[in-house]
Each structure stands twice: as C-alpha cells, then as structure tokens.
Amino acid sequence: MSEELTPTEIETLRRMDINALVVDDQEYIRHIVRQFLRTVTNGVVLEAGDGAEAMAFLEPYHGQIELNWRNEEYSQFVEGGKKIDCIVTDFKMAPMNGLEMLQKIRSGNSAADPDLPVIMLTGFNDQNVIGAALELDVTAFIVKPVSQSALHTRLYRALSKKIAIRPSTHYDAIATDGVSPVSTDGAAGKDAAAGTAAGGSELSSTTVTLAEVPLGAILVKDIVTLQGSVLIKAGTAVTEDIKDRLGDLAGHKDVPLEVMVAAGN
Template sequence: MREKTTDYSDHGFLIVDDKAFLRGIVQSMLMLCQAGRIERASNGTEAVKALARNSESIDCVLCDWNMRPVDGLEVLRSIRSGRIYNTPRDLCVIMLTGHADEHLVKTALALDANGYMVKPVSMAKLVEAIDRAFARPVILKPKVVYDSIGCVDLPEGTSDKSAKRTLPWVLWSEMGGEVPANRGDRLEKIRAIATEKAGYRADNEREVVNLICMDITSIPDGKVLAEDIFTEKGFLLLASGTVLSEALLGRLCEITKESALKAQLIVGDFED
C-alpha cells in the first residue's frame, strides 16, 4: 500500500456507502493519509442529515451512487441546489460506483461532481481523485438548472421499478411563485399533526418496502413516507418513515396547491 506521504490533516471527509466494509476500506485509506476528520453515513438520507448537522467540518464527500431511499446523485443534486441546511453549494463531491454507466457519468458531470471513481478504489486512485477535485473548484450554475436535470434509475433489483428516484422533497421551489403570508402557520400545523401521536412519528429503524411514486392527492391514509421533506431553507419538516395520516396528507395537499412543484411523493409500507 502507498506510503503515508499524503497529508489531509487539515481536511474533513464524509464517506457515504450502504456497504459497511466499503466504508471501512475508504476510511482506512483516509486514515493513512492522515485525514483530520472522518464521518460515515450508510445512505443518502444519513448523509443529508450529517451535512445539515455539521457541514462546516466536512471538506469532501465521497459518495456511492447505488443506495436507497436516497441515492448518491440525489445527495449531489441537493448540495448543488442548496437544499441542505448550512451546506455550501460548491462543496467537493466525488462519486463512487461499481460500474462506469455512461448515463450515470453524464448525469454526475451535469450535476457538477468534482470527481468520479469506479470501484474497487485503490489508494493511488483515491488520492489522485481527491487532489484533482480540491484543485478544480466548481463553477456553480443556477439552482433551477440542477433541479431540472433528469434522474437515473437504480439498477434492476435494487428497488421497486415503480419507484422513481428523486431528490429529497422540498416544499416550494424558487420557481413556485409567491409564498403565501400564512405559510409559517401551515408548516407548524403539519409539524403538530406529525408529532400528535407516536404512530405518526418517523420510525427510521424499520425498513420501508413496496416503494412507489404517487401523486400526493392519490396517496391513501396509512402509507409510509419514503423520503425526507424539507422546507426550501433546508429545514427538515417530515422525515422518511413518517406514517402519513389523512390529516397530514390534507395539509400537504393544501400547502402544495400554490406551488409549481409537481406534487408527488415516494411512499411505501413498513416491512413486517
């Protein structure tokens, strides 16, 4: 293995991969490079939370693509679109994948990924990718450009074919027109309903299966939210794993009527 000539002691890293052994391999390599800080996340949802919590200590995100319920491209899109609270849009992001799919590469480049690596990751490739990424800052496009870039479906067998991968869901976009004066009150009512009963609170310890993307007006009472819902400022409103009651769905329908957003959500059921 490469000698410890690389010094990343002034840099913090976030490793995002749904396979623990791969997170461990990358972490070991970064430790050999004397990385100053290392955080780990097992999927895109955890990555978004980690960034919102302490992005000031993270200089580079090493992110796998093939994860659920939020994949790596969605994390990248959320960063570039400014959807994650307290996280700079030009944060360095290097994508990791098990295969060099042309559509995936083009989408990652369109979303301004700083780098791209095909697994298995070697020490030499990792250092080269990180050094190149740090040396080439991103020239950011307008937020709406990133939001308009098409999704890439996860490989067959990864999740339900009916579940289209989208970025973490955000209420009101910059294209949504004027925000109603009573919007704050409406958001508070949604929060209150979500926490009124224990059964409606987010349960992130349970697997959500049977994923499907549905129009918000067609979602039946009792379905489980399978993606986080944020305000446009990056604050978490409803977490993945929240059971959607009739009252919650009604409030969400009400609050999206005045928005230009396509009102669809990824929902599912708790695994027995």
C-alpha cells in the same frame, strides 16, 4: 494528473486536516474508503449509509439529529463544531441515492456550500449515472474497485480548486434515478455538430484518448457510452473540470477510449 501523489502533495493533504464523509450502503466499502482516507488526513472521517443520513451531517445542528451510529470521531465532529470538507459517495442507496444527494447540494437545497467537493464511486453498469453526475457537476469519479492512489489523487484535486456552479434550475432539471438517459434537447446533436463551428465554418477534427483531450477543444460528437447513453454533448468546450473528469473515466469499460475534438477559439 498522475495516479500517485508526491510526498509533498501527501503532506499537503495531511496539513489540511480534512473532515471527510463516506456515503455507501455497504459497510465494507465504507471501511475500505475510510481506511484509505485515514492515511492522508488528521481530521475526522465519518460514515453514512445513504444520502439522507449524509445530509444530516451537513446541517448546522447535526448533533441533535438521530443517526444510526455514534463513535468518538462523531463526538469530536459535533463538539468541535466542525463541517464536512469532502464527500466520497456511491450511487446505489436508499432512501436517497448519491445523485439525489449531489443534486440537493449543487442546487443549494442543503446546508452545505453548493460547491462542496463530491467524489462519486462508479461501477461498470452505471452509464446513466455517469451522465447525470457530469451534468450535476460531480467533482471527480473513481472507477471501482477503489484504489488508495486513485482516492488520494481525486481528493487532492478536489480540495485544490473549486468547481464552477451553474444556476439551480440546471441541476433541478436533471433526472437522478440513474436509469433515465441525459437529455440532448437543445444540443446540436452528435451528427449536426460534427462538421461546423458556431459561426458555420468547418472544423478540423482529430481523435484523441480521454486522457489527452486538450483544454479549450470542442467536442465534435457526443461522448456516448457503449450502451448508448450520452455523457457529454457535442459542441461542449473542454474546460479543466471536464478534462479532469474525462481522465477519471479512462478506465471505465463502458466509456469510449477515444473522442473526436476540434480546436477551440
């Protein structure tokens, strides 16, 4: 997807009356993201300083929960019986970080629908965060510094299609500390998967950029950050969701510019 939405797409976002939640422990980041969101939504845009505070907005009785701030938009949100349509979150927060919050949502341990769109902000030292977020089926990434055009395109994509949710046991097994690498247990491995398909036949591989990975292609090798953290395991078939998220990471300096793939069935 282009980094710029068309006027028609911008108008589509505005008609959705999106209610968004910005989660970050830095007030100035919340302010920037909030201002970018205000340009494309007539709904409410709320803020939370960490994942635990954000979870309160997802509860059906959020109006009775003591939060750190109140304003007119918050009152409109509560009195109108509104619900959050999308979350934009950072990772590094306490007491609950962004991965822990995402895990609770995806595994069904929150009042929100498990497929609630969650867009994660990522920095240049977050390679283990990226791997865990991918396994937790984050909807989209935005590489910092946040730009208005990147936020708008991710938001439009996030609200245009639902992601496929896996069993809760998958999400519960993912480390959310942002330090532990994603396990490759059960995968064919970056070398073992390199030359053969599931039936044992040889694969004809090619190298492509992240933005050019074709749908249905098979990853011939693990996608690994420059620091050695596995992002996506070899043997994975590239779905539309995976292709979108790989494209989101194309500007991240710790993510390889190219990957090796083979034609899928």
